Amino acid sequence: MLTQPGAADDPTVSPPEGTPRSQAHTAAPSPGTEIDYGLFLDCVHCGLCTSACPTYLELGNENDSPRGRIYLMRAVTDGRLGLTQEVRRHLELCLDCRACETACPSGVQYGKLIEPFRVAMEEQSAGPRKSADWFHRYILFGLFTKPDLMRRMLIPARISQRLGLVKLAEATGLLSLLPARLRRLIEMLPPPERPGPALPTLLPAIGKRRARVALFTGCVADVMFRPTHWATARVLQQNGCDVLVPQEQVCCGAIHFHAGSSEPARELADTNLKAFDHRNVDAILVNVAGCGAMLKDYGHHWHDPHQAERAAFADKVKDVSEFLDSLGLVAPEGEIPLTATYHDACHLGHAQKVREAPRRLLAQIPGLKLVDLPETEVCCGAAGTYNLTEPEMSARLSRRKLDNILKTGSRVVLTGNAGCLLQIMREARSRGERLLVAHPMDLLDLSYQRKQPRL
């Protein structure tokens, strides 16, 4: 038998299942120490999650599958395996898209394993922390979460877009001189469009009042997707909703939390709790799936005296399509004679289990034909800030997504998450494919207004 040079111990003599955790190879306690060990035991190693995982689909490597990552985390926690560079890479490559949770028959809560493990891994890391590098500090945490700052920062970028400078820079290769992640950030920008004025504090219901709702507008999305916020508000008005837009609201905190910074995320959450008077609205509505998933999780991310209050807030949070579907949509009448396809955003489909509602709403647009998107449930590679932190895998997945979209023959893609919209737009733009990428609320709004989308 061959033996592995340098292998510390005989791998055949692994501790039997259920052995209490021993000390890790490294001096630091394992990043898994704080995780409820029962969550590891929920995984019976059946492997049904593997091909639901985008990174496994691309690489075919068990280490880059949910089952493999759980196995690695458990091996590190058990002290069987050191937190090597290889192990770190496999865990970092996870999109946290939760497709595996949808596939798992045993109800494994993968998110509750990978998220705290990565947070602890960051905190213990001997090298520069992921959240401490310039990109995270200034761009992700500094810029992304401060809408006003971001709007101002974007002005020069917008101007250069209008002037065709980005195109010119792309063509001359100037763009390639910028650091890769910043370059991607610039490439992500949607085509220049006037954002329009900010939403007012209240948009009153049209017709009989059926509900009173608050709209979450977020940070990144408010800058880049203000037209969609307007569209969402108008659709809600059409459906008899008073729409409140609290002005003190802030970023949901997802970017921080997923990058391993729990404390700033808690502060943002508590600011939002103050901004939204959740007791006096029927629902808090979100049209960006990533933010929605985070807001719905406020109740169990932090264990402190405010937990119950956060849970009460989270109970009111609904995706806008989920809410309209249960309210009963006032049928729009404007015909939109197009063939469209719908991409399930991970944070809507997997994290919030909202899959049929947006499809049912879209089906009510006269003339619109909805065709199935192959691999609709596979992540497009946006995954929050993943497209900025793991550009290579992200690019592979967006290529895969666009290939699937093109297979449908449809030129209209609808999806309920800002990240997916940007990602798919960028991919289409870079490949010269003319594609209308829109939020379902954009299309519903057009139908109510009896307008046609610009293709």
Added chain:
Amino acid sequence: MTVTAKTPPRSETQSPATAEELAEIVARAAAAETALYPVGGGTGLNFGLPARRSGLSLSTTQLNRVVDYPARDMTITVEAGRSMQSLRELLATQGQRLPVDAPQADTATIGGVIATATSGPRRFGHGSIRDFVIGISAVDGRGVAFKAGGRVVKNVAGYDFCKLLTGSRGALAVITQVTLKLRPVAESTAWVVCDIASYEKAETVLAELVRSAIVPTAIELVAGPAWERDNLLGPASGCCAARLLVGVEGAAVEVAWMTRQLQREWREQGIADSQVIDASGAAELWSRLCEFPVESASGLTVKATVRPSAVTRFVAAARAIDERALIQSHAGNGIVYVRYPEFTANEALPVLVRGLQPAAVAAGGHAVVYQCPADLELTHQAVWGPAAPASAIMASVKKQFDPAGILNPGLSLFAC
């Protein structure tokens, strides 16, 4: 036992009454390096090259007991020498059947049908005999009795010798006992028949059948003089290249619906005249189509297996060689039997080696001699076609089962 001219050159026939006796005979023959020719009903001996080495004939016909028939499990365990007819009658008493067609069922044995992988029109709807053998006992060329599979319908323990021995033509082992999966007898059956003017049109109709709403049990394409004036089908219309026969089985309501539906679909494809053959006519047609490949021991019968979409092209090529050729094709499966009324060895060789075999290869398959007169001298290549790339590994498997090379020497593709 019907023994044709091609029966192996044997000094005597031994008919053991038990598997143990059979094993002893084989062990003795192995020790003496005497060739052994296992024979069931003797209905499939015209297939392949004639045996040259003299030896013993080993009959399984005394091994004909029903070992176990738990009808409610829908399985039966029988010895290999049981005739297909008596098996059929027994199963019918419980409303069950083995939906595998075998010609000359009164003499053909279940062991022989398995060893030769005999099939007929029903294989389109039901699969072939390999899909029904779930357990097998046999004696290898050393005289060692062994088994594989079991008596349950789902079982993945060990190598699947049920499949390996099916169609092995007695070259690996002598089958002594089998367990079969059964099906319920169909309540009703019928044929829908039409004449088709050209082979091109035939392919169009066959291709449409792939998308049909009906579920055929058999898709048969027949051509040639005798089929054109068949008394059951009636005389063929004036310009008829081939006749298409679609057999359906099932509950009476299903059969009625399918015959109507198929006639409707055909009308839409421009086939105005089609007829339904049911009741006793249907039964007779099933039986006639089942018997066709072995009906005549004279002449030359070739069995080709090609892509289903290439059947009509192959049929056209076969008839171009001789207009009088009689054709039956399980067109859904791509199997074509071509029967030429007469051939001398001089004519047969080029027809096979330069005509039908290349045509079959071009159509994604192969062609082998299924029956020919004993005096027709053929080469290995003429009978089996171009050397199969897998024949080396087949020969090595054969060596493990039959190290002395005594079982059916020279009869198989892979063990000359």
Added chain:
Amino acid sequence: MIATRLPALVDRLRAVVGDDGVLSAHSDLVVYECDGFVIEKNCPDVAVFPRTAAQVQAIVRLCNEFDVPFLPRGAGTSLAGGCLPVGGGVMIVLTRMKEILEINLRDRYAVVQPGVVNVWLTQALKGTGYHYAPDPSSQGACTIGGNVATNSGGPHTLKYGVTVNHVLGVEAVLPDGTLVEFGGLSEDQPGLDLPGLIVGSEGTLAIVTKVWVRLTRDPQGWRTMLGIFESVADATNAISAIIGAGIVPAALEMMDQGILVAVEEAFRFGFPLDAQAILLIEVDGLEAGLDQQRDRIIELCRANNARDVRLAASAAERQLLWKCRKQAFGAVGRLSPSYCTQDGVVPRTKLPYILERIIDIGRRHEIRIVNVFHAGDGNIHPILLFDERDADQVRRVLAASGEILDECIACGGSVTGEHGIGVEKIEFMHKLFSAADLDVMARVRHSFNPAGRLSPAKMLPTAGACGLEQRHPGRRAAM
């Protein structure tokens, strides 16, 4: 000594498949130490990811040159340790050979590479009116190459058969590195039925690099029913009555009271908790005949004392019924910290008997056992509940599992209907087969795999196979 040659082997493998196609760091190999069977573990020395058959050939030749064992692996969902690299060596991971090469509806076949996930083929066929029939419950993850290795089944095998009934041919790399085709798109190829032998050979004869599969027409319609019974005997009698009446259901699944309670607690389907057994019965085929079959089934269930027979009135209700069946195992996880699923087969008529024996065995060993059966096939999946941290329970679960499988053999059945022998059930081969049977199997293996480097110590208890002493039962989900 041999270890000194590992770096050279790794270099040579990299030259074949590229740097990103070889894993050799220990921390990259740990996840390959087991599959869905976690009792025995062993790391391979190298994992290699070929993309073409030619690369597989080159890898196999290198393994021979370096005299190291090697074995193929697909998605690693085997429940019997089929992918356990006994003796280490080179693991050939086929997950990058994942193209559907051809779909031909006219000739009703598809050609796929071994790493294609089972359900991808069905998805690719959506809307064509055809599908690939074998549908193991793990079909969302397991590969067709793996299905070929284990001759996978699924809930629909009663009517449609298992993998071997749908494989027309395979292209495979033999243990000496030769590439061959067995069978192919035309049926009845002359010579031996080697595709039939390769299917179910658990990777001990050859590494399959391409598969020709038969496609099956979609049924026109379905009728899905749920029969609720006061006793297990009534339910099993109903099964026999249905099959005896000449009906071949597309699926016939049984769940006993124990699993019913678990499913109900988890999903609230509204099942009566005092029912002793429920049958999920599905017939499919031509609309013209379905109502007649449905009425007959309902009548037969009632005649066998069914308390109630519910009919799925819509596609959504049908899905709900199947969901309750397919998620049964997930629900079991809520009943106990650990569980072990067995895979035995008995003749259908022996179902009431084996169930009695299982209850008795569970009582004697003080182990709670709940049951899900592919009742139409007589394929039983008793699920033994325990706490793996309790050594005594672990010992009792092992003893009870062994006794259940012994009972299956005594009933004329088998110790595996669909999971395979792998390493898990090697010791049962002596009970199922005689020394002569096993000798012939070993000889066949030898004719393909004379050096024994391919998948050593799998399936056959021959020389080189260590007698695995089970320390611990498996904790498994799907089947």
